[in-house]
Amino acid sequence: MLLFTSSFLCTPSSSSSSSSIPTVTLSPTNSLSSNVLNLRIPCFILRHYFQCPHSSASSSLFTKPISRTTLTCVLGYSLTNQHVYPDPSPEFAEFETHKFKVELFQKLSDDVDEFGNELDAVIHVCAQIFSEFLHKEYGGPGTLLVTPFTDMLVALKKKKLPGAPLAARASLLWAQNHVDEDWEVWNSK
Secondary structure, three states, X not given: OEEEEEEEEEEEOOOOOOOOOOOEEEEEOOOOOOOXXXXXXXXXXXXXXXXXOOHHHHHOOOOOOEOHHHHHXXXXXXXXXXXXXXXXXXXXXXXXXXXXXXXXXXXXXXXXXXXXXXXXXXXXXXXXXXXXXXXXXXXXXXXXXXXXXXXXXXXXXXXXXXXXXXXXXXXXXXXXXXXXXXXXXXXXX
């Protein structure tokens, strides 16, 4: 995807509609005048084309008045609606951290040669970082980050604990497979 900006002149539309959303006519810039506002609009060149239910938007975008609904269709996302993630849930964080510890222990205990007597210390470090992430940042599907798992790798290496890459990778895979689903189940109660 290529991103560039182009300038358009934006003048108020002369239509007398009773809509509460003002319409704006966009036209390519050729000259500047005192009653015209110069806007910079980011444009995307997309590889795939989509059909817009507003025929005026797909036929001649820059010569007809554009409403907020048409811009939403043309740009592919809503200009007014933004998804707000819920705050982290301490109860969910406690539940999920406990489940994480138990299942990570089961997964990593298969590699006794890798961890030796340090398995409990490895799981403690991973669970502590995972718990902090769940308490402070996780707010549901779409908010699972890779940052805590890279932090696990760094912390395990800093403490010179064995199997740091294996533990961090197992933690990440477990989280990808379980956390979002567990959140959905937790909030459906």
